[in-house]
Amino acid sequence: MKFRLQTWLVVVPLFFLGIFYFYPLISIFFLSFMPEGAFDVTKLYKLVSTSYYVGVLWFTIWQAAVSTLLTVIVALPGAYIFARYDFKGKALLQNLATIPFVLPTVVTAAAFHALLGPRGLVNTILMHLFQLETPMIHMDQTVWFFLMAHVFYNYTVILRIVGGFWSRLPENLTESARMLGASDIKAFVTITLPLLKPAILAASLLVFVFCFTSFGVVLILGGPRYATVEVEIYRQALHLFNLPMASALALIQIGFTFGLIAVYTRLEKKVAVSLTLSGSQSVNQKIQTPKERFFVVSNITGMAVLLGAPLMALLLQSVLTEEGPSLVYYAGLLENKTGSILYVAPITAIANSLGYALGATLIALILGWFSAAFLVSSKEKWALVLDPVFMLPLSTSAITLGFGFVIALDEPPLNLRSSMFLPAIAHAMVAFPFVIRSILPAWRSIPQNLRDAAALLGASPLQIWARIDWPILRRALMVGAVFAFAISMGEFGATVFVVRPQTPTMPLAIFRYLNHPGSLNYGQAMAMSCLLMITTALGFLFLQKIKPRYGGF
């Protein structure tokens, strides 16, 4: 009986996906092929025929490729020392290095503003030092500004994937090469690099996908000069009110991300296979020679500067005012001043974010739970089909999803535009694949014979559930909940479209503040970013604490 129920529960997530994923996507299709109700592909044709849109597409690919290349070059030495050496504080460092990756993109953008923007820390110091009246470093509106931000938050992807793979490569191959007279460089190029290739490829592809769909960072740091496909969808829809064109762009975006994710899934399997083949982790070396020490220390210093400086700058800028250190920017978050650019007091934006995040977490947990229940209990054939379907929202950009919501869900029978639940639902769509990925391995890890043994000893199904399944699943659910909560708190792309201006969220408030000059707006952007950063970082560190006990994702 219980198994039947478990299987039927899948109706709920499927129903949800149908309404809040496929329906908006289908609306996008219709809008791009039939903008005025009749079949008309001129918008799509225009997309590929004019230099403007080809330029946008080309720039998106170009910046993603350059960001990926830079990230690999910058992070590879770090991956090496993490794979080969054993030193004090290594685990802590690895966890800290992951924080940029889990930060909301708006916070990343604010942090780079805080460090290198025209009013940023570096410029302020330089202006004081050299008695200048104008900023010395002009990073804003250059492509380097957001390329750096891309390296900043993708660093850990290379570090973890390549580093993890590297640490399992047998060291003796390289040593034999050296013994046979190959130089360090030659040994690296001819032996290590080819062996690392699948891991580097998989990690690079992942970074490429992240940068390809980059929105918040490019929008905020790139200025009007640069537009990825994501940013262009946003501009076409919200600034130029060219919905058919936005749909056509979204269509292209969907095609690209699906293709990239499909390739990645393949590559990932390959990496996983070779990982198991090469056996256990090789022994970590202690640092011995001064040369090694220098290499490790300089690397860690570089990492600390790249990953730590923007976050430190953010913290500092949130308390440094023109009159010296003070908490006025934080205090200002409580006031609702007339004429302010927000409709409500900033503190309300924080409350909104918390409210949406709680709602989104609840929805995502239920959907994730029901989906996982199905995947665990159903026949393998069905699981193979539905598992990728549940992962689909993951490979759709948030902008596309938000845009789809706006054009699909604003008329009967599904008129939800003014519903308070819409943002929570949008966030839940983004988050629930993560919940499945948190629960599923734990659920699958429960050995069936444990349940059978309990049944033999006379335990009722309820007792089995309460004593065996639940204790294991509880922790996994907690992980999923933290993920969903953090994703919802920082979600920006879909939120831009879905949230009504009366009920802004924290990322939206930060975005609005950053867009408006004036030291109070700037300071409040910094203060709110800090709050968001601390929330996310704490959530993540909490995950690190409870995760190892059951392993898996």
Add this chain to the structure above:
Amino acid sequence: MRIRRILLVCLLFFMSVDVAGAKKKTPFVTLMTHDSFAVSQTLLDSFQEQYGAEIKILKSGDAGAALTQAILSRKNPLADVFFGVDSTFMSRALSSGVFEPYESPFLRDITDSLKLDPSNRLLPVDYGDVCLNYDKSWFLRKGLAPPRGLADLILPAYKGLTVVQNPATSSPGLAFLITTVRKYGEAGYLDFWKKFRVNDVYVTAGWSEAYYGKFTRAKGGTRPIVVSYASSPAAEVYYSEKKLVDTPTAGVLSAGSAFRQIEFVGIIANTAKKDLARKLVDFMLSPAFQKEIPLHMWVFPANPETPLPDVFFKYAQKAEAPTILLPEAIENGREKWIEAWTDVVLR
């Protein structure tokens, strides 16, 4: 246990939202507008005294973005009244059907030439001339003559001096682009912008970022020429801490280098508060509101009888022969101009 605690927190949260909502029982009318909207609290209070309803102001980004949001959510209106549709976005606003007609009794006091919509769905509230502003003391210090018109901007001597707004995201930016189209013609305006780009023109997303961020009058600004309004110099005098006898900035007012921008208000169709919405529109055209426009939004009131404050009377300027283009002509060209401009200036 823990789950129960989380549920409890959820419950409490939603209850607190309800309580907060229930406390405010004063009726209100929502005015959706762009970020540059500003009036005094006293004025807003006087509406409440008069009509017993509060005005809630919903700022939604730049004029273009705010209007798009209003159109996107027209089936579930975000507000009752929208202020800030300007002549450049007028056709889009009217064809989208987001506004409903209202013949306010105060319309008869408004200058006729400003009434561009015969159906009275959009009613003129104010106007100003979008033109180049320059920092007088900067040019004096450098011994360089201030720009006299658009043509000067592409001279080598003016390299790296100008900041403009992106016409795709800013209405003064679009107004300025249209000025160049008007001046150089469809065949020549892109050539002008090509040279302008070579001359290192800086582009910001919105007006405030340019004026308060990049203009030399702002802290840390480096560009002495900015696209703003002919009335902006008066604001510089008004807000300056020292007593000024002359404006620190000036507008370039020569023929063909400015664009007359008219701002309109309209009632959002299907609003549930039609009566209050009408009262708000009346209020915005009434002398009390019109009187506040100069010193708060730094443009000219649409009612010509409105007494102008001293500083405004003395220092706010109007352009000679500003560009006036009919909304239909703008509508037909806008998308094409913006795309071509983006290609030439930004990519």
